[in-house]
Amino acid sequence: MEVVLASASPARLAVLRAAGVEPTVSVSRVDEDAVLAALGPRVGHEEAVVALARAKAEDVATSVPGPAVVIGCDSMLSIGGELVGKPHTVDVARERWRAMAGCDGRLLTGHCVLLVEDRAVIASAAGTGTTTLRFASPSTAELEAYLASGEPLEVAGAFTLDGLGGWFIENVDGAPSSVIGISLPLTRALLRELGVDIAALWAGPRSGSARADYPSNY
Template sequence: MRLVLASASPARLSVLRAAGADPLVEIADVDEDALLAAQPDADPGDAVTVLAAAKAAAVVERVAIEHPDAVVVGCDSMLRIDGELVGKPHDPDTARRRWKTMAGRTGELLTGHAVLRLDGGTVARRAQAHAGTTVRFAEPDHAELEAYLASGEPLAVAGAFTLDGLGGWFVESIDGHPSNVIGISLPLLRRLLGEVGVGVVDLWGPRPV
């Protein structure tokens, strides 16, 4: 069975590869801002799950041509802090403002997951849910923050930080699974795959000796 990751995130791909899977990557083209605007009163967990489901659905037609019995995984992450759900900042000024809010405080990194199992090129089974991880942020000094912003890393990641990159220096601790902060929760994904009849061991490739 072919596992397909509907995400351009190298971090999600790295997590799956380290966990024994080697997914095909199909980048989903969805208007995240429009999807969020269409559900202004949605619960934060529901909101990120809707985005994940949209990403998975966006690649099904492409995948089904060559892999009619594939399982497609979509994910989307956002940070909830002060009751606000924030995604990628995209520019240094926005990232700087985010860090002024986050520094020395606690937020919740939410990741929506959607799994679609194809049978003969059509979606036969689906499962979706979200996972949350509490993140306690350090207080980078001015020089540290400016250097981090200049690296470009926080501009293209949810919440303007990473756990597995340069941003890891500025995370004090977490409550929850670290893979969820990176962008794909292995415990939740295992459960969702089970709901569509896929065992994780069936996705493992040969391990290096």
Template sequence: MPPRLGTAATRYSRRMRFVLASASPARLSVLRSAGVDPVVRVSGVDEDAVTATLTDPTPAELVTTLAESKADAVAAAVATEHPDAVVVGCDSMLSTGGEVVGKPATAEVARRRWREMAGGSGELLTGHVVLRMRGGVVVERARDHLTTTVRFGEPTEAELDTYLASGEPLAVAGGFTLDGLGGWFVEGVDGDPSSVIGISLPLTRKLLARVNVSAVSLWTTSTAPASE
């Protein structure tokens, strides 16, 4: 009988928890589909205040710094409850038309952005930070970002009205989703689709490796094929 992940890998994952420093249901869904059942904690970081401390940051520096601020805040909050853990923070923004934008927050802003990017493309930047904790102390960290090109369709006014009325685009970076209602209006993605959803599995795996953690050791379900 072939070995199953529910043995050594599961015992290891019980000692070391994967903590997601985000309330994003999309990021949580990506991780669960990929075999990880993370502890979810919201950082409460004031993104505007963090941004104000930076002097003329590049888009990559901005999203990575925000991701790190969230990860650091959550690491401090869970140090007692989960002293042996990896904490992962992410932040995403869309670069389009020479402007870097986050969540629209209002339907008016979302409508304006969609009119500007319809039929064109934008670069979705996602900053990722992984913190390795031992004994409640951060002992290692790795940070990086990923850029993925998103090609947008051209929704009709009626379609855009309905999409805005759903409320979905108001609370997501760039005012669209790939895995939700917004997917109807995305023509294609050049790069990593999971990064557009909110967390890049390939990049997260590489960052985990930099802090000496194997991604597969965090899996909590077995996807091993049955023997023939």
């Protein structure tokens, strides 16, 4: 069964590859701002990220012949009662970090998994991965260097865990893969709801092969 990732995120792709899945990447054309606007100002934070993930997955599913599993995800940061996404500019990212420094925030990652056959969705499952993070307080020089790198401008919450931003994350309570962009435990649970065994999607040698090359710390 083909696995289709409805995301342009190289981090999500890397997580799936490292976990044994080699997906086809198909980037959705969804207008995220339009989806959020249609939900209205009183929508719950978890509902918002799931709606975004579902919109992305459904948009891509129309072009997938199947049989396939389509995975859509979207992450946003909930902090101080506000739900924020990608800052896009240095000024916005700087203000985000001034508010985040020394505080806790919740990164919410909406997931939607669709089972597709003959370009039709025959089953779906969705949920939210929630991870609480403790942000450090970078010095002015550190923050300006981070902003100048460009990394925080196009990522949810203006930070990463698996890049330069990892220097400024003091604690993670939840699935680390969810912070990177896709929760492996939640995705596995959603696949099971659809009757799909994650082991059946693993690429490469299966059990019974002569030998597997594992990292030296195994």
